Amino acid sequence: MRKLFAACSIAIAALATAPASAETVVVTADRLVDVLAGRTVERPVVVITDGRIVSVVGEGAARPVIPEGATRIDLPGKTLLPGLIDMHVHLDSNPRYGGYTRLRFTDHFWTAQGVANARAMLEAGFTTIRNVGSRDFSDVGIKEAIEEGIIEGPRIVPAGHSLGATGGHCDNNLLPPSYQATRGGVADGPQALRSRAREQRKYGAEVIKACATGGVFSRNTGVGQQQLTLEELSAIVAEARQLGMTTAAHAHGTEGIKAAIEAGFTTIEHASFLDDEAIRMAIRRGTFLSMDIYNTEYTLAEGERNNVLPENLEKERQVGTRQRESFRRSVELGARHVFGSDAGVYPHGTGGRQFARMVQFGMTPMQAIQAATANAAEALARTADLGAIAPGRFGDMIAVDGDPLRDISLLESVPVVIKGGRLVVDRR
Incomplete structure (x- = not known):
């Protein structure tokens, strides 16, 4: 809990100090696959500023402060995975x-x-x-x-x-x-x-x-x-x-x-x-x-x-x-x-x-x-940029219906693709 509180505090501080012109996107879904920890996060909120993730919090954690005018991508019923x-x-x-x-x-x-x-x-x-x-x-x-x-x-x-x-x-x-x-x-x-x-x-x-x-x-x-x-x-x-x-x-x-x-x-x-x-x-x-x-x-x-x-x-x-x-x-x-x-x-x-x-x-x-x-x-020696939905990395992610950890075939047809915080494919 201390680590989670510290992460949230850092994320809030980062948002508070972001330049006024920074473009912020907020992505929500039913769940998120944390590939680094090998677990699922329920009710995630992912904040992306200028193409990079600044915070990821799950259910039960303090929600980050969202700047006014932020773009929202709400994906109810879906699971987020890294691109x-x-x-x-x-x-x-x-x-x-x-x-x-x-x-x-x-x-x-x-x-x-x-x-x-x-x-x-x-x-x-x-x-x-x-x-x-x-x-x-x-x-x-x-x-x-x-x-x-x-x-x-x-x-x-x-x-x-x-x-x-x-x-x-x-x-x-x-x-x-x-x-x-x-x-x-x-x-x-x-x-x-x-x-x-x-x-x-x-x-x-x-x-x-x-x-x-x-x-x-x-x-x-x-x-x-x-x-x-x-x-x-x-x-x-x-x-x-x-x-x-x-x-x-x-x-x-x-x-x-x-x-x-x-x-x-x-x-x-x-x-x-x-x-x-x-x-x-x-x-x-x-x-x-x-x-x-x-x-x-x-x-x-x-x-x-x-x-x-x-x-x-x-x-x-x-x-x-x-x-x-x-x-x-x-x-x-x-x-x-x-x-x-x-x-x-x-x-x-x-x-x-x-x-x-x-x-x-x-x-x-x-x-x-x-x-x-x-x-x-x-x-690829690119862990600073790619491969996980985590602070500091590019805002690259996909969303599928249901839970791919129960049905891996869901990855054969991906309805939502986000690259650098930008919605580039939307087949919802």
């Missing part, structure tokens, strides 16, 4: 155009796709996304357009080009040699990869993504085959840390996962073929796992219609069940997870379907929500 964070998105992709069909379009068609996809992610309740690989720094450009108020979308943490080996998953292996088609992040050897990391930072990337192994949707690469050496992976991490950046490693195969963990990557993407040793390594090193365990259903159901190559469909069949087994085991052993959907492999805006799979394969609803909020913010 969701998807840690594995490809904005400039569309699953409808698989295999060679994407060659029908000019290069910047994909940037235009990204604008629409960013809006779809926001409307689904994802107020922050980490875009792990784009063409021509389109993710940086979309982020800049959102921040300038030109288009609507989530906060974006861009990676620019994904780094990878010649002929690896992050290269372009669809075309014959006469086209000399190579993606912008391809390099070989530690120093060359360090240079590529510097280049991404130069042009606006905030996270470095590297492909440690083969993947499902590349041509002529074994899905679990290691493609960057430990020395190369370690050089990438060392450079990223020097630049003050976090890291993400695409890694399906066991040995590539272990090498990426040993090198010090912040998150392991996909992590399909885990063994107990790899899981325990991740736990010891504080490495987060980002496992896209929903999208296999979409790919196997729609892939042939979308012209996905037979090679890629076969690799998806190899990965899907095994990845879910790895997910269940990693949860049992206590590994830390973040929410990563791989949106772009399936339609943007439908990522909420993964929450039910996370619960089906071993998580509690609270753990699944924390993966997309508090854990994700920690992996």
Whole structure:
């Protein structure tokens, strides 16, 4: 009670000393999911000033002093949660155009796709996304357009080009040699990869993504085959840390996962073929796992219609069940997870379907929500801004009908989205 009284006093003082021109928004609801404490708060009142939360109080606590003229967003019958964070998105992709069909379009068609996809992610309740690989720094450009108020979308943490080996998953292996088609992040050897990391930072990337192994949707690469050496992976991490950046490693195969963990990557993407040793390594090193365990259903159901190559469909069949087994085991052993959907492999805006799979394969609803909020913010090194409804953080939140801790599928359709204290989606 003393702590609660002190928090209320600080909040009231902050409101009293706020500039006269400050814009204040007050949000109320039936309940709030406190992802930091792992509990529910009844009858919350959240006060946001100039886009950041200044106070959060629940039933039984002294109500804050609300400045005259404050905007009210009253959400009776609804539960507030922090704005969701998807840690594995490809904005400039569309699953409808698989295999060679994407060659029908000019290069910047994909940037235009990204604008629409960013809006779809926001409307689904994802107020922050980490875009792990784009063409021509389109993710940086979309982020800049959102921040300038030109288009609507989530906060974006861009990676620019994904780094990878010649002929690896992050290269372009669809075309014959006469086209000399190579993606912008391809390099070989530690120093060359360090240079590529510097280049991404130069042009606006905030996270470095590297492909440690083969993947499902590349041509002529074994899905679990290691493609960057430990020395190369370690050089990438060392450079990223020097630049003050976090890291993400695409890694399906066991040995590539272990090498990426040993090198010090912040998150392991996909992590399909885990063994107990790899899981325990991740736990010891504080490495987060980002496992896209929903999208296999979409790919196997729609892939042939979308012209996905037979090679890629076969690799998806190899990965899907095994990845879910790895997910269940990693949860049992206590590994830390973040929410990563791989949106772009399936339609943007439908990522909420993964929450039910996370619960089906071993998580509690609270753990699944924390993966997309508090854990994700920690992996981004953004706990001062994101991941919780708490004083000092951005006023990013969503509201759903009922209680998502009883029915996690409520996150598949989010009726209310608030970003920076502004109501950006209202389907009440």
